Amino acid sequence: MRSTTHALAAADGGPMSAWEVLPAFLAGLVFFLIGLDAIKSSLKALASRSIRRRALAAVASAPRAVILGIVFGAVGQSATAVSFVVASLVSARLMTVQRALTVVAWANPGTALLAFLAAIDMNLATLWLIGTIGLAMRQRHIARATPLLAALLGAMLGLGLLLFGLTQLKAAAIPMQHVSWFTSISTALNASLLLGFVAGALLRLVIQSSSGIVVILIALCGDGFLGAEQALMIIHGTGFGIGLSVIFLAKGLRGEALRISYWQALINAVSGGVLAMWLLVAKFGAIPSLVALFDQLTLSVESDLAFGFLLQMLLCPVIGAMLVSRANAILTSIAPDVAEDRLATPHFLDERALDEPDVALELVTQEQLRVLEALPLLLDRARFDHGTKSGLDTTQVRRALDSLDSEIRGFLSDAIARPQTRESLATLLRASTRQQSIAELLSSVDHLSKEVATLSRDSSASILGGALIEACDVMLRTLHESFQSGDSVDVEILQSMTADRGDQMESIRKTAADADFGSPHEQATMLYAASLFERVVYLMHRLAT
Amino acid sequence: MARLSGTSLDLELHFDPAEPSDGSRERLIRLVGRLEQATQVDAEKAFREAVAAGGRFVILDCAKLEFISSAGIRxxxxxxxxxxxxxxxxxVCAPQPHVRQALEFSGLKSLLSISSSIDEGRATLSRSGSRLTP
Structure with a gap:
């Protein structure tokens, strides 16, 4: 397998300067990263409910989970993107954490496919891919046919851009050996294996794809810039780099998603570390080196690297298999469950109930109760009474409730789509309308809380806003209580509490519009908060009737 | 009027559970301090005792109630x-403006009588058709 990519040449046919090579290298890198992002986005789109249901069948057994992991890794070219999809499957209770760890572990060998593609000339195929898929996506009726088709087309175009970027990178890398500072780097890396390991870890932080780094190295190695052992050490360093990436980039992740990321970091760091140790020990002649073994197979330098990377990636699931029995407990202690995650996870929805409308409705009602019970948490950021605060992150609570809302709606859509009696359909449609109102209430309550929280403490506006928040809290809790008990007295009280507030709202608006009330910002905020409060009351009244 | 046992430092609840000498079914509870999460249980306990003691018309003297949160309104x-x-x-009698506002915003205006004095509260309960005596 030999690359036939030709080196870039200066207009006069002579060697190119750094200022001519660097833009070509950067442009290639950008195409590569844009392609990678497009693939990741498309994979995220695959996390939709209907696709996930199919995934449930796809991972019914361990061997299937292995195949799914390899395919996901090969298509997505990023085990991190795979871990995102898998985390959503776990949070929707469509996959166990144990099975998710298997999928992620086997996604790593899948990513090695790119290294082999880089060792052959993909230029013509890449251009065909970008041209045909790009034109197809311009046809609206094709791109919008189904979300699945749109996601697949997006992923294929991303793959095309990624491969195009690789071609550019390879072409730009070859003349780089003539640039003086690049030659200095090459000399330093060739002098120290440990430096190569560190460089690999740092490169992985910058270029969020180990397979992408391997491809660049293949181009550099093929032209004699680096020795095979040095390049392999950089590749092994990327294993540690994934760990560093998790530390830097996992701040937004929590609970199960964080655990899966830590798992990905752990198995990659161990597998990179083991192979790096092997290379170092082999340097002293104690054991044969990987390069010597590959030489016996008379492979090219490019293929040495591709196989070296494949070996490292294959070691990931092997290490994973050795650790998996204890991994869950260890990972749970490092990244414990958080209340917000538990909130996002449906506790009652069960796919098996979809064919039983009565049961499905009961399960939906229980989940809706959970949403209603959690709504007052959104008011925490604007509360006066600190004793009432839950201590949870309101932004995370909002995200969790949005996620739960999406699960409930998806479940209801699936239940409604099933064949059933007219009465059952009518009941499910009512539940769907109620869910719509709950979602609107969720959004309005969150906005109200955000608006009031912007008011400076102890101002007239803040006192008035605080009163609205406390009132909203009372009504939300009464709504939950009446929804839960179904008691006619509770419903009657709620209806009275949420009756028309036109006069009251007018009075608030007049107060806020008074010149002595506060700054123009406070006046405007209060007027908006009053409108939101009115909307909240209206939505609760609608839910009460 | 005795101070109920078990009330917290933040809220004093003054209520005499004994039946008034005139045999009326009115019970007066005076709330002093802050009615919030920490004192909600004490208030509920006093209300239950008032009703258990035969109270059907409860006058809540809120003149010295400094603060009420959503938990208090509950x-x-x-x-x-x-x-x-x-x-x-x-x-609810003689509430301070912000307490009155909190109750009104919560939509309790039609469920409770909110009056500017105890006498007015009594009068409102009488006018609403309720009999203060059995």
């Missing part, structure tokens, strides 16, 4: 629920 809703089956009613 205690008032408990009282409303206790009185509902008895065809009774409660009157």
């Amino acid at each position: 205690a008032f809703i408990v009282l409303i629920k206790l009185l509902k089956p008895l065809d009774g009613r409660a009157a």
